[in-house]
Structures are given as structure tokens and as C-alpha cells.
Amino acid sequence: MKPVDVFPGSRRLVKGAIPPSSLLLIGPSGVGKTIFCKQFIYTGLLVGEPCIYVTTNESPEEIEKSMKTFGFDFESYKDNKLFRVVDGCSWKLGGESSSEYAVDSQHDYLTALSIEIKKAKQDLNNIRLVLDSVSELTSLCDHDAVLNFLQILTARIRTEGGKAICTLAFGAHDDHFMNLLRLTCDGILEMKLDDSGEELKRLLRIFSLRGAKHKTNWTPFEITDKGIVVKSETELRCVLCSKLIDWEPITKIIDGKKYCFDTVDCANTYKKFKSIYGNSFE
Amino acid sequence: MNTGKTLAFHSYKGGTGKTTLVANLAATFAMMGMRVCLLDFDLYAPSLTAYFRKTPELFLNDVLAGDAKIIDVLVDVSSELGLKGKLFLGFSSPKKSDIYEIEILHDMKWQYAAIRRFLAAKKELFSEYEIDYVFLDTSPGIRYWALNTIATADFLFLLMKISDMDIIGTKRMIKDIYESLTELGSKYFIILNKVAGASPIHEFNVKEAKERMLWETEVKKDIGAEVIGSIPCFCDIQFDKHEFLCAINQPKHQFSRRLLEIANKIKGIG
Numbered sequence: 001m002k003p004v005d006v007f008p009g010s011r012r013l014v015k016g017a018i019p020p021s022s023l024l025l026i027g028p029s030g031v032g033k034t035i036f037c038k039q040f041i042y043t044g045l046l047v048g049e050p051c052i053y054v055t056t057n058e059s060p061e062e063i064e065k066s067m068k069t070f071g072f073d074f075e076s077y078k079d080n081k082l083f084r085v086v087d088g089c090s091w092k093l094g095g096e097s098s099s100e101y102a103v104d105s106q107h108d109y110l111t112a113l114s115i116e117i118k119k120a121k122q123d124l125n126n127i128r129l130v131l132d133s134v135s136e137l138t139s140l141c142d143h144d145a146v147l148n149f150l151q152i153l154t155a156r157i158r159t160e161g162g163k164a165i166c167t168l169a170f171g172a173h174d175d176h177f178m179n180l181l182r183l184t185c186d187g188i189l190e191m192k193l194d195d196s197g198e199e200l201k202r203l204l205r206i207f208s209l210r211g212a213k214h215k216t217n218w219t220p221f222e223i224t225d226k227g228i229v230v231k232s233e234t235e236l237r238c239v240l241c242s243k244l245i246d247w248e249p250i251t252k253i254i255d256g257k258k259y260c261f262d263t264v265d266c267a268n269t270y271k272k273f274k275s276i277y278g279n280s281f282e
Numbered sequence: 283m284n285t286g287k288t289l290a291f292h293s294y295k296g297g298t299g300k301t302t303l304v305a306n307l308a309a310t311f312a313m314m315g316m317r318v319c320l321l322d323f324d325l326y327a328p329s330l331t332a333y334f335r336k337t338p339e340l341f342l343n344d345v346l347a348g349d350a351k352i353i354d355v356l357v358d359v360s361s362e363l364g365l366k367g368k369l370f371l372g373f374s375s376p377k378k379s380d381i382y383e384i385e386i387l388h389d390m391k392w393q394y395a396a397i398r399r400f401l402a403a404k405k406e407l408f409s410e411y412e413i414d415y416v417f418l419d420t421s422p423g424i425r426y427w428a429l430n431t432i433a434t435a436d437f438l439f440l441l442m443k444i445s446d447m448d449i450i451g452t453k454r455m456i457k458d459i460y461e462s463l464t465e466l467g468s469k470y471f472i473i474l475n476k477v478a479g480a481s482p483i484h485e486f487n488v489k490e491a492k493e494r495m496l497w498e499t500e501v502k503k504d505i506g507a508e509v510i511g512s513i514p515c516f517c518d519i520q521f522d523k524h525e526f527l528c529a530i531n532q533p534k535h536q537f538s539r540r541l542l543e544i545a546n547k548i549k550g551i552g
Contacts, residue, residue: 241401262405268467269401272433275462281394 004047006163007040007189009204009230012246013219019211022154022164024134024181027191032202032223033167035070036191037130038063039227040165041083042072044128050082051128052120054113056136060085060099070227084120088113109140110149117153127162129153134181135169143177150184158186165189186210192218204230238262240270255279286408287552290323290418290435292428294451298441299475301329301419302519306529306538308417310545312360312369313530316414319356319407321372323431324421325384328374333526334359341375343384345403346396352403353411363530370413384427397430404434424455433463437552438470439510444477444497453505460507469551472501473544474512476520510551511544513537 005011006018027033034057041051055063063085067074077083090097091104101116103109121127131153137146150166157164168181170192182188187209194201203218221230236245239259249260252267254274261267273281291304301324308320321342322330331337338357344350356370363369375381388396407413418435421428432438438460442448452472460470477497498509516537519525529538 240398241405242398243402243405266401269434272463272466272468273397273430275466276429276433276459280390 004043006043007165008036008228009219009221012230012232013204013206013215014209015213015247017212018163018209019186020158020161020163021186021210022157022166022184023187023189023209024168024185025165025189025191026168026170028170028193031191031193032221032228033191034058034066034132035223036228037132037165037167038067038070038072041128041130042067042074042227044163045074045077045083048082049126049128050084050121050124051077052084052086052117052124052130054086054088054117054129054131056088056131056140057133059090059093059095060087060097070225072227086113086116086120088116106140110137110145114149114152125160127157127160129157129162129164131164131166133167133169135167135172138173138177147177147180147184150181154184154186182208187212236260238266240266240273286413286415287437288404288416288418288435289437289439289548290420290432291439291441292420292432293422293441293448294455295448296327296422298422298443298448299513299520300422300441301333302525303441303473303475303513303541304417304419305330305333306527307541307545308415309363309365309369309527310529310538310541311415311417312363312365312367313533314545314549315367317368317412318415318417319370319372319411319413320417320419322374323418323427325374325427326381326421326425328376328381330371330419331373331376334371334373336371336373338373341380342372342400343375343380345372346384346399348395348399352406363527365530367414370411393426400430401434424459429459432459432468435468437548438463438468439473440470440507441473441475442501443475444501449501449504456505456507470507471510471551472505472507473510474498474501476515477512478515510547511540513540513544 010018025033025036041053044051053063064074074083084101085099087097087099087102090102101120103112103116134146134150154164166185188207190205190207192203194203202221202223204221205216205218206214207216219230221228232244232246236249237243238245238261240261243262245260245262250262250264250267252259252261254271259270261270291300293300305320308318312318322328323342336357338355340350340355342355345352345355352372355372358368358370360368404416407416418431420431440452442452464470474497477494494512494514498512502509514536519528519537528535529541532538
């Protein structure tokens with residue numbers, strides 16, 4: 001099966017497989033956290049993993065409409081019950097939820113949300129879950145209760161072999177709460193906006209990820225009509241096959257010139273072509 | 283990470299039975315459960331479309347031109363052949379205009395870009411489609427795309443008949459090209475095909491085995507390269523109007539058995 005990103009840019013930013021984990025995605029409003037989460041869900045569906053989207057900010061209809069905008073065709077997965085929305089938002093809008101997993105009031109909100117999540121995932125294994133957003137939960141419930149809720153949720157996801165992403169608005173919480181949240185999750189993804197140049201830039205980095213080797217530098221990304229595309233900060237390509245080199249290049253000095261290759265095999269093949277065609281092969 | 287291997291099948295002259303052998307050998311590997319991709323890189327005289335009786339919409343020529351992805355070109359024949367593993371085929375275009383383009387029309391800049399596209403596609407086969415072996419059927423002789431394909435291979439198999447013309451030409455080719463590639467990591471082997479003097483159609487006979495061994499020893503001594511196998515000349519294969527994958531259709535045929543021996547030796551070397 002063709003390998004795909006676990007989350008946008010993961011194959012470029014993480015070396016090897018990503019262990020079962022809960023990730024906290026921190027970033028300012030408008031940076032692209034929600035799209036990131038929807039893409040995480042959609043790529044999960046594509047590889048046959050059941051997905052649950054826990055929403056506190058958008059109704060199920062808004063989520064579906066937005067996913068369609070990016071070409072994330074989830075309908076068949078929804079029909080097969082592989083894609084489920086736990087609706088923690090519609091009650092605020094005063095309407096009926098279209099989801100069979102819905103919280104209907106603010107009363108004992110976290111308990112109700114836990115029950116609905118449990119119902120949604122009871123017949124599923126190895127799930128992907130998104131919780132968008134933790135910040136909204138803190139506006140409805142006290143911080144300790146939210147922390148407790150997240151600790152239980154992330155621990156269950158991890159032990160069940162799943163993956164989760166929880167979003168958090170940057171700058172909306174005090175340091176104490178942020179530090180406790182960071183400890184709760186297995187990894188921290190950070191997003192930021194950079195408006196120092198002529199164009200607004202979006203950047204992503206993996207601050208930490210337990211059990212995996214990863215890059216830690218800020219990497220630019222764009223929101224395209226097909227979702228988030230993570231770019232390379234250097235765009236270093238193999239001299240032979242032109243493949244983008246994500247990790248350390250293989251460097252060789254050939255006829256006094258330094259060349260970068262994707263693999264040792266590419267370096268040797270390049271030398272073979274040089275031996276056949278001489279310096280005309282560049 | 284997938285550590286698939288590239289095997290190129292080459293010869294000094296045409297008529298060595300290269301395409302029949304490589305198609306059957308690739309099928310033998312797939313019968314053994316491997317994930318195999320056979321690419322027709324005899325771009326100047328394509329024959330796999332005729333051998334497999336396929337009329338694909340896209341060709342390897344489109345990959346070289348940057349107009350198609352390798353996965354869109356491949357034809358999966360595993361189910362129709364009832365294989366345990368997988369056999370994907372990549373055809374080159376038999377159209378006169380396409381052969382003319384590759385042979386004459388394009389300049390070196392285009393050709394080098396095409397080499398890079400080919401290498402990227404081959405890498406994709408290993409990394410994204412978990413292919414164990416890529417088989418390259420090359421053009422005979424010292425021609426541009428024959429050299430390109432052998433330069434990208436881990437293992438090179440030189441097919442030859444027992445004739446002075448083949449022996450002298452093969453020796454020259456080894457000296458001029460193969461030895462420099464060997465210094466850079468390639469390994470090459472001889473396969474003797476259409477060995478005359480014994481055609482054991484009905485049963486294995488001792489005389490034929492002795493003959494083959496003698497030839498293998500003599501060629502090894504003369505050319506200085508390891509002979510990985512030899513296959514007698516089988517009239518029923520050579521003169522069949524449409525010989526088709528004897529290795530699958532007649533697994534007990536001596537030809538199929540020899541190929542199985544060669545396949546096991548190749549697996550042993552990498």
C-alpha cells in the first residue's frame with residue numbers, strides 16, 4: 001500500500017513510524033489548526049482507520065461542508081459508520097444535532113461529552129480522534145475538570161492503539177495550564193503565523209513527539225484547495241533522481257565537485273553514468 | 283525500508299531468447315510469491331506487448347517523457363495468471379513514431395531528464411509499491427538505452443548463445459562496459475541460452491546435463507565471468523508461433539525447471 005502522511009507533513013517531519021499517540025496542536029486563531037485536523041481525519045479514513053471528530057466549535061454540517069471544500073470525500077465512510085462526529089456544538093446554536101452522538105446542553109458538559117465519545121467508539125478499534133478544541137472546553141468548564149477529562153481520553157486512545165489530535169488556541173491560557181496540558185499529551189505540534197515578510201507565512205513544527213525521531217525546526221506550509229501542504233525549508237533534491245531529500249543527504253565528492261544524493265544507491269548509479277558518459281552527464 | 287533489487291537482462295546480439303527468458307523468469311519469481319515488475323526497456327524494438335498480447339493505453343515512453351506516473355503505466359497480470367505473488371508489466375510503445383522519438387528526435391538534455399524520470403519511477407516502485415524485483419528487458423548491444431538500463435541495475439545478466447560471434451562480442455562488451463560498472467558495485471553473470479546438442483523434450487537425460495556443464499566451464503574459462511545457468515535449445519519453445527509463459531503453463535517442462543534453478547540462484551545472490 002502506498003504510504004501516506006499520518007498528519008499533514010508527517011513523512012517529511014518524522015522519521016519512521018509514528019507510535020500510538022495523542023498530540024496537542026497549538027496555534028493562533030486562523031493559522032489552520034482545524035483544516036489540519038480534518039486532513040488528519042481524512043487520511044485516516046483513506047487508510048481504513050475509523051475516525052471520530054469531536055467538535056465544540058462547528059456543527060456537523062459545517063464540518064462536512066468545510067471538508068468537501070478541500071475535496072475530502074468522506075460520504076462513503078460516513079455511510080459505513082467509519083466517520084462519526086461527536087457534536088458538542090449544535091446545542092449552542094439552538095438546533096437539533098444531525099449526529100447521533102450529541103451533547104444537548106451545558107449541564108455536566110464534560111460528563112455528557114465523555115459518554116457520547118464512549119458511545120461513538122464502542123465498536124471501533126485503532127481509531128483516530130480529533131478534539132477541536134480544548135480552548136472551547138475551558139470556556140465551558142473549569143480547568144482542572146478539562147485536564148482530568150483529557151488525561152482519561154488520551155490515556156484510553158493510547159492504550160487502544162489509536163491516535164488523537166487536540167487543538168488549543170495559543171495565548172488563551174496561562175502557563176500553568178499549558179504546562180500541565182503538554183504533560184498530558186505524547187507530542188506537541190506548534191503552528192504560527194509569520195508576517196515579517198511581504199506575504200503572510202504559515203509555519204509548523206514538532207516541538208516534541210515521544211518515541212519518534214523528528215525534525216524540530218519551523219517548516220513552512222500552505223493551505224491549498226486540497227488541504228495543507230507542508231513544504232521543505234531547503235528543497236534539497238537528489239542530483240540523480242531529483243527526489244526531495246527530507247533527511248540527511250548522502251554527500252560525495254566526484255571529480256572534485258560535491259554532490260548530494262538521496263541514497264548511497266543513487267550516488268553509485270550517478271558514478272556509473274559518469275563512467276559511461278563522462279562529464280557530459282551532469 | 284524495502285530493499286528491492288533491479289535485474290537487467292542484456293546481450294551483445296539479438297536473437298538470444300532474452301525476452302522469452304526474462305518474461306518466464308519474472309513469472310517464475312511471481313509464482314514463488316515475490317512482487318515483481320517487468321519493464322520492457324527494449325525501446326527500439328519492443329516486444330512485450332506482442333508476447334503478452336496487451337494493448338495498453340500508456341507506455342514507459344510516457345513515463346520517460348514526464349507525461350505519466352509509473353503506476354498508471356503498469357498492468358497487473360497476477361490474477362489472470364493465477365500467481366501467488368504479483369507480476370506488473372510496463373510496456374514500451376511499438377509505434378514507429380515513438381521509437382523514432384527515443385532513437386533520434388530528442389537531444390541529450392531530454393535523454394538525461396528521461397534517465398532521471400526513469401530512476402525516480404524505479405525508486406517509487408520499491409519504496410511505495412514494495413516491489414521485490416524489477417526486471418529490465420534491455421535492447422541488445424551497446425545502445426543508448428541499453429547502457430542506461432544496465433547502469434541502473436544491481437545485477438546484470440548477459441545472455442549468450444554458444445557461438446563465436448556471441449562469445450567475442452560479449453567478451454568485448456564486458457571489457458568495455460561491464461568491468462567499470464563492477465568497480466562501482468554492479469555484479470554480472472552469464473546465462474547460456476539455446477545451448478545446442480541436446481534437447482531433452484521428453485525426459486531429462488544425462489548426456490544433456492554433461493554437455494551443459496562442459497559449456498558452462500568452458501565459457502567461464504574463456505570469458506572470465508560466472509555462468510549462473512544454462513538452458514538447452516528447446517525446439518518446441520523456439521519455434522512455437524506463440525510461446526506463452528511456459529514457466530506457468532508447463533511447470534514440469536525442462537525449460538521451466540532450468541528457470542527455477544536460475545531463479546533460486548538469483549535469490550541466493552541477493
